[in-house]
Amino acid sequence: xxxxxxxxxxxxxxxxxxxxxxxxxxxxxxxxxxxxxxxxxxxxxxxxxxxxxxxxxxxxxxxxxxxxxxxxxxxxxxxxxxxxxxxxxxxxxxxxxxxxxxxxxxxxxxxxxxxxxxxxxxxxxxxxxxxxxxxxxxxxxxxxxxxxxxxxxxxxxxxxxxxxxxxxxxxxxxxxxxxxxxxxxxxxxxxxxxxxxxxxxxxxxxxxxxxxxxxxxxxxxxxxxxxxxxxxxxxxxxxxxxxxxxxxxxxxxxxxxxxxxxxxxxxxxxxxxxxxxxxxxxxxxxxxxxxxxxxxxxxxxxxxxxxxxxxxxxxxxxxxxxxxxxxxxxxxxxxxxxxxxxxxxxxxxxxxxxxxxxxxxx
Numbered sequence: 001x002x003x004x005x006x007x008x009x010x011x012x013x014x015x016x017x018x019x020x021x022x023x024x025x026x027x028x029x030x031x032x033x034x035x036x037x038x039x040x041x042x043x044x045x046x047x048x049x050x051x052x053x054x055x056x057x058x059x060x061x062x063x064x065x066x067x068x069x070x071x072x073x074x075x076x077x078x079x080x081x082x083x084x085x086x087x088x089x090x091x092x093x094x095x096x097x098x099x100x101x102x103x104x105x106x107x108x109x110x111x112x113x114x115x116x117x118x119x120x121x122x123x124x125x126x127x128x129x130x131x132x133x134x135x136x137x138x139x140x141x142x143x144x145x146x147x148x149x150x151x152x153x154x155x156x157x158x159x160x161x162x163x164x165x166x167x168x169x170x171x172x173x174x175x176x177x178x179x180x181x182x183x184x185x186x187x188x189x190x191x192x193x194x195x196x197x198x199x200x201x202x203x204x205x206x207x208x209x210x211x212x213x214x215x216x217x218x219x220x221x222x223x224x225x226x227x228x229x230x231x232x233x234x235x236x237x238x239x240x241x242x243x244x245x246x247x248x249x250x251x252x253x254x255x256x257x258x259x260x261x262x263x264x265x266x267x268x269x270x271x272x273x274x275x276x277x278x279x280x281x282x283x284x285x286x287x288x289x290x291x292x293x294x295x296x297x298x299x300x301x302x303x304x305x306x307x308x309x310x311x312x313x314x315x316x317x318x319x320x321x322x323x324x325x326x327x328x329x330x331x332x333x334x335x336x337x338x339x340x341x342x343x344x345x346x347x348x349x350x351x352x353x354x355x356x357x358x359x360x361x362x
Contacts, residue, residue: 014118018326029319030342033326035161035191035302037224038338039273045225045262052258060254063244067257070264071232075204075217081234083243086251088190088218088231089115091243092155095214095233096123098246099184100152107146108155109138111162111331113188116155125152136163136296136304140175147183154179157188158201162326162334164191164298172201176210184239187215190231191300193222193274194281200299204234211236221301222274223263228256277301281337287347292354305350306332310357314349321345 019034041049061067064084072079085091092115096106102124108116110129117127128151130143138156147154158167179185187203203215214235220226230252233243263270285303288295296304307314308330315327323345326334335346 010121014121015114018114028322030323030338030345032336032338032342032346033324033334034226035221035300035334035336036226036338037221037273037301038277038336039224041224041259042262042266042269044266045259048258048262049228049255052254055254058254059250060252060257062250064252064257067230067252067261067264068232070261074264074267075234077204077208077234078237080237081207081240083233083235083240083247084252084257085231085233085247086253086256087220087229088188088216088233089119090229090248090251091216091231091233092116092186092188093119093122094243094246094248095184095186096120096125096153098242099123100125103150104152105148105150106153106155107143107151109143109157109160111328112155112157113161113190116157126150132160132163132165135165136160136306137165138167140167140171144175144178147179151180151183153184153186155186155188157190158203159191159195159298159300161190161300162302162328162332163296163304164300164302165296166195166197166200166299168197168199169201170199172206176206176213179212181212183212185210185213187213189215190218191221192217193270194278194301195299196278197297197299207234207236211238214239219260219263222270223260224273225256225259225263228253228259230256230260277337280340280343284337284343284347288350291351293350302334302336304332304334307353307357308332310353314353318346318349321349323349 068082068084069079072082096119100123104125105128106120106125107128109132120127128146130146133139189203207213207215216233219230311327312329315325318325323342
């Protein structure tokens with residue numbers, strides 16, 4: 001008998017992507033586990049989606065032409081430099097599949113976005129994780145040291161998910177000076193709208209200046225369209241053309257295109273909501289530090305509690321108290337900045353845990 005069909009042997013060894021927990025059926029809880037925008041879609045976005053739904057029997061615009069043009073205008077580049085995809089993760093997957101051959105290497109910080117090693121392995125490449133510094137930030141010198149003649153791509157997540165730290169302009173430029181020109185540097189700016197650090201790197205400026213820099217952004221966070229999956233890349237025209245060629249046809253559905261277009265027209269409202277999240281983030285981080293916690297300076301819509309071996313227990317207690325958080329077992333907990341009441345649930349629990357964890361400030 002002929003052997004049964006099997007996928008590649010390494011598929012079985014892929015790390016599983018773990019989504020943020022949802023509240024159990026029939027029970028209400030604050031979902032602070034997925035870095036979602038706590039504000040619902042605006043009336044204009046909902047209206048655009050409803051209107052687009054009338055044509056669901058038709059394929060969407062293959063090139064997302066109107067959305068691509070609107071994004072290009074929004075970020076100040078030519079449309080030929082923008083590539084839209086089914087979320088920034090899908091765009092990253094296309095980047096890696098187009099850039100890497102079996103055995104190539106992709107350098108990235110760790111811990112960072114957990115989809116990175118999955119996408120790298122599916123592309124047939126090998127992850128080269130570089131530990132974060134003690135403060136939760138990228139160790140760019142160590143990442144540069146990790147580059148070899150097999151390295152094809154370097155991933156820089158800023159703000160970093162899950163620690164929230166940003167890469168500064170000066171250190172990024174020093175790093176790029178050490179990166180060979182044939183190595184692509186992907187600057188993942190999924191949370192850029194929440195950054196308030198004046199020294200933070202400007203990925204778009206780097207992509208305009210350097211041929212080997214590509215920027216990823218998304219509509220899932222600040223724009224509140226996580227349920228529709230729209231992301232994009234900004235790169236030099238040659239790289240963008242290659243991405244379009246390798247992308248899944250009709251990868252961005254019609255409802256997503258309509259919603260993203262409508263959201264872009266509401267720039268002031270988006271900025272105001274981001275400011276509200278940032279203000280609440282500041283309140284929460286200040287409260288944690290006043291209690292005695294040592295937490296990284298976050299510039300995303302989330303923060304990081306380095307709890308180590310107590311992580312799973314903390315997450316269970318948070319769920320029992322009515323707040324779902326994202327546990328990275330043995331390392332720490334990432335908590336999204338959500339509704340004030342949900343944030344206060346976690347703050348109350350954090351106060352109770354101080355003595356157990358031994359994290360009181362000296």
